[in-house]
Amino acid sequence: MNINKYPEIHPGKKLFKRVYVAIMLWTVGKAIQVAAKVDKEVKEELAKLPDNFTLRMMVAPEKAFPLFFYAKTLPAFVVDKGLLFYGIQMILHKDKEGKIKYLGADPKGKKIDLNIVFKNIEAAWMVLSFQESTATAYMHDRFVVEGDLVHSLTFVRVLDIVEIFLLPKIIAKLAVKRYPKWAEMSPLRKFVKRVVIYIRAYTF
């Protein structure tokens, strides 16, 4: 039997959901990188993570994204900068100085310390289209955590804060357990950070 006659078949359906999830992961990755610079609370939360720490959020199976094959033909920097989605993943790194950096979607050559894996594209779609809050997704067993659980709790808290910054109240309320009152987060802080995060995430 010639094994080459039986190539690995990659799922190619649900293109809209895949592209949507990939864009959301890219946005969240960039937003966390910016929020870590501009917001004190996010900075304090991320300070709890150890230095030289790499975190990945991805959708299983790893190589399911159709553009994966085409990405290989492009120059490396295109993928590294996160300009093209190389698989449905988001990699964040905290360096020795405690700076958070979005590392795109290519895990090659990176040691992943915390891996948060959505079990399938539908699970990721439910969470990232805000039909299910992070807590409900956790209860409904939508993702697997590989690595230190304590760090995943830190990440979930950061995700909650960033979602509150990025999304209007009507949508953010679906994503988090409790939408903060003015006393917990002033509207000025929320709106200023929202503008800053969006501008910086989409520009540089």
Next chain:
Amino acid sequence: MLLPGFYDFCCRVRIVSGQNALEKIPAMLKKMKAHTPLVVTDKGVVGAGLVDVVRDAVGKELEIVNVFDNVPVDSDYKIVDEVAKIYRQKNCDSIIAIGGGSVIDTAKGANIVASLGGETLLDYEGFSAVKRKLNPLVVIPTTAGTGSEMTLVAVIADPDRKIKMLFVSYFILPDLAVLDPRMTKTLPDFLTASTAMDAMTHACEAYYCLEKNPLSDSFAMRAIKIISENLLKVVKNPADMEGRLALANASTMAGVAFSNSMVGLVHNLGHTIGAICHVPHGTAMSILLPYGMEYNMHRCGEIIGEILLPLAGPEVYAQTNKKERPEKVVELIRKMNNDLYEATGGRHSRYLNEITDKNGAQVVPESLLPVIAQATMQDGARMANPEECLPADAMLVLEHAWQGKPLDRSKVNKGGTKVKY
């Protein structure tokens, strides 16, 4: 009945319960093709003569030679690694855990390292990190409370980081749990009280926290009923063997319930207080349970109100207005704690400021509350709580629980949408 959008439920531990249950162990171990068990226990259990009770019960059919009795109250991963090392040195093929929560969790941890290889337990931290079947594990609980014999979680401390780590996998579940009232007969009254209230907390939190499901609910409801009917009776009459067997069963049922529906704020705070101040788990649970219910009442009051039926019986349930049921539940739990306080001569603590060590010194100083509140963010139980709990919220609950005042619910932060189960 509330049917959640999704749930999974797994309970594949064989349970043997009865006055002569211990005698069944050799035959059951043989069926699992295990012949050389390592007994994991602590000094207290050995001192109370419980290992000898097991030895006499299994007779000549199973020789108990290898005994590790150095498990401390708050077991850490270094002890687990040590047990796994001894397991390999003595060529053991199974583990028999005789003890309370700490011993059972240590045995679960040791079983991971001994079965899967490697040097340290830290390699297997997290959800679903254990991915294949482990060697046979038999659990004989000596307290009626932890329910650890039925859970897929092992909670083990990391003294360097001052946290309790969670190891979660279906493969961690023991193969056999043996409930025999001889094992809890010598348990002092205040420990009987606090461990049973621990089981009560498991059942209540399983019933109202986010991962609730109909199967867990049925176990939780029955466990609450058995505990409320038997606990005070057993504390007042320690020789009541039927009552003790009932409590052991309730503890196991509560274990099944919370293993499949997780726990919330009460355990979140309790784990953290245990890790920082070394408060016994059962004591922290019995103190914090009414506060946990009060904190979540605006999110799931109706569900908390349903607990009144097994807790107080159908007459009280029917007589109480639907809106008043959750408050009545809290009131009855507080009354239960008070009754236990009186029945044990003040050794069952009702508030955090009442907990003292052997020398009479306060175990939870008020100055440590902010530290505890901050550390709650690092405990996995916070995820399953219906209401968000940030350090400021934890501080509010802790202050009230320390002073012994009912929670001022007007100060609880609100603002979430309807709880989605």
